[in-house]
Amino acid sequence: MKAISWHVPASTTLTVAKHSQLMARAWPGRSRRCPPVGEADKLTMGYGFRWRFVFKGEGLPIEPPAHYDPKQFELYRRAFQQGVDILSGRVMRGKVDGWEKSGGRVYSGGAGNLARALFAPTNYGHNANYADGDYATRARIWKEQQDFVRGMTHFLRTDPSVPAKQKEIALSAGLEKGAFDDTKGYPHQLYVREARRMVSDTVVTQKDMEGRTNPADSVGLASYGVDEWPYATVALDGKVALMGGYYSMLYLEEEHRGIYKIPYRAIVPKKAQCANLLVPVCVSASHIAMTSIRMEPVWMILGESAGVAATMAVKSGSAVQDVPYAELYPKLRALAQKVDIPKRKETKAK
Template sequence: MEHKKGKDQQPAGSLQHRRTFIRSSALAAVFIPQLFTAGTAGAADFILDVTARPQEFDVVVYGATPAGIAAAVAAGREGKRTVLVEPLQIAGGMMSGGLSFSDSNQMAREALRGIFEEFHLRVEKHYKDKGVQLPYEVGVKDNRPWTYEPHVAENLFLTMLQEAGVTVVLGEALQRVRKKGKALQWLRTASGKTFAGKVFIDTTYEGDLMAAAGVKFRVGREGRSEFNEALAGAAYPKKPVKLDVRDVQGKPLPYISGTQRPPEGQGDDLIMTYSFRFCFSTDPANQVPFTKPENYNPAEYELVRRFLKAYPDTERLIDLYQLPGNKFDGNNGIGLQLSIGLVGLNAEYPNGSASRRQAIWNAHTEYCKGLFYFLCTDPAVPEHIRSKMKGLGYAKDEFAKFGHFPPVLYVREGRRMEGAYFLTEKDILHDVEKPDPIGIGSFPVDSHDCQRIATEDGFINEGTIFPKRLGNRKIGRPYQMPYRAITPKAEQCTNLLVPVCLSSSHVAFSSVRVEPAWIVLGQSAGVAAAEAIDEGSTVQQVDYKKLAARLVKSGQELNIPVVD
């Protein structure tokens, strides 16, 4: 029978951690925030509640991130029966979940074509039809911010999926997979729904399907010497902060993540800060106020209180980007000493058990809710900050079914595959041409803090990589992203593509890690899946010339643009 021919693989609840980067083919636990329950009806009629019997598809995409949507839409447009499975109750990942300030403003937009450009043209038309004049034009490839409201992004993504004939299943988290030899046969969710396919695409931010399939991966930062990366390992570009950061027992205050200062260039298991991307409103008629959380403890914000007392001229603790509709996108400030991210407290998330991930997610939620109330009410907060925070509130018309709080945690970095080609700093900054390009990247290498260390006289934030931009364009150097970087090694899995947690070092990932690049890679993965099916080949053996022609026909740009 079928079960005798293959092998079921279940996510494991524990992994062997090392203080250097983690390499593992172990299987990953999968996570659904408790706020979202499996099986809840989706946001559109075409989102189906699939029955428990196995469902047969050509392409199975796991993770309705923007890359996942691009992959599913591309595969659907290539005539393949495609399903998009997502553990959360929202399609669109961070772009539907609060990230409304497009990172493409730091990229060579003339190389961002295909589904990425199409999405933004749809955004532009949506607002034009409403009589709203946006402060940019998609046809003009300059570096003005391209912005949109989260619900607009979600609705447009759903429309594109529907038009492409994609089956969308929300609220279904991966439980196990089955492989026959080196090929995935199906994935099963926690509720017992089973999705069989010819080619699978992992577009999660965490890399959960990749890990469950037995593909090797890394978590953490390489040391500077491993790949001769000047930007690798521990780094101290931020100035130290002089401040008393210990309590009466001499212990570090909350939100100090470490006490040992590693030498520059040393690798470890740390990753860049997570946070939420908030959608705030300045319109009193469209605001939900910041209220006192049930478990609010002002002592938790003693570090913030002391910092603001010592540095009262601090302008802000949140980066705010103007959006349509009198709204702001609230982001963790990469250049700020204190902001809305929990620096250094996320290292266990990528490989964590469901309960451990839930605890980390909850900690980020509770921290932000308490911080906003603190900044609005605490007398230690300078008046200019209190006044600005009191003028904000959660946007009432965003995330209503999630209590107006962002439903997606900004997992800037999860697992990273060790695939057929391993991208490093030289591929991003120096050796930028590849024989098998599937898209162009150009975001500057950019990492948020990785830890906050107590020092003798204060603290220092460690791990930031500040972006280095080209000339007047203020973009990163364009480079070709190779197909081999999204394919596992053939001996590990022959019908899986991984465009988000692709094969790369921490430094290289710090450039690829933005939604525009992931959308490009996702679209190319969807087209590559169709090509593999049509050729009857493994993903590693796809005829690149045929794939390239198909990618160009789908609107992708494969050539490096000439930039000033």
């Protein structure tokens, strides 16, 4: 690691390929090969906790982990040695058309969202084995996420390379009282943004988000942009960079305005695999599509549609794949489900 790079240069097009080029984490001894463009990997968006940090000594203590290793924070040390001010909220990259830029603060305020930055309260890439892991593997990853913040805080408090201002903030940092007192301030739930996804006969992709498809079996609408988080910290051209972590709204044809349909075929598995299962959350979708679909309102919409379809399948004794959409559609409309792209209302000239 010879220098610090704050982003991976890439075009603004939203393709899956550019997010799958690198696998390595930049910590010493963890470099991996760069697979060919488009090759699958196990990386998913970074996980984390919704930390609630407070300062001025008002919170519950953040103690160092039992197996603290300062080498894990070598990137921080080298950044400090090169004069990088990680308190400045230095921009990793800008968002389009006036959207707020993402900074690099190590302690996020409020509900403690992760930062799309090299210096953030998470170890990007450490969650690669979570989705297919057993309980022990998942527990280890959960603990690693906690220990990373504990170790980071201890490093910022004690390492000689840390500037005085950053050290002062770290020394005063604590976990908010009143939210998770029974676990000493540590949040109860790990934020798993993405894990396993179903692969069915139909896969929702970026083309659907861009309005280039018009599925005839829509069971719900979505309209959120691409909201993904970094997958790993990687070595790139002798520097250090983040892989992934893009946020963008989709600017589409006037007719769609970012709204797209989710087909019934994407919430049912292949018939040969299972005939009595509906999946409204881990839907059949590409990674890019899932960065948009993964919003609670969309899951609630799909959940209601799935419930109606399940009732129909049970009453008729049929496979979920054989539920006739011609009969499902009016039932959804009767429940006020929005399954068609709404037409833009014309405004009267003044």
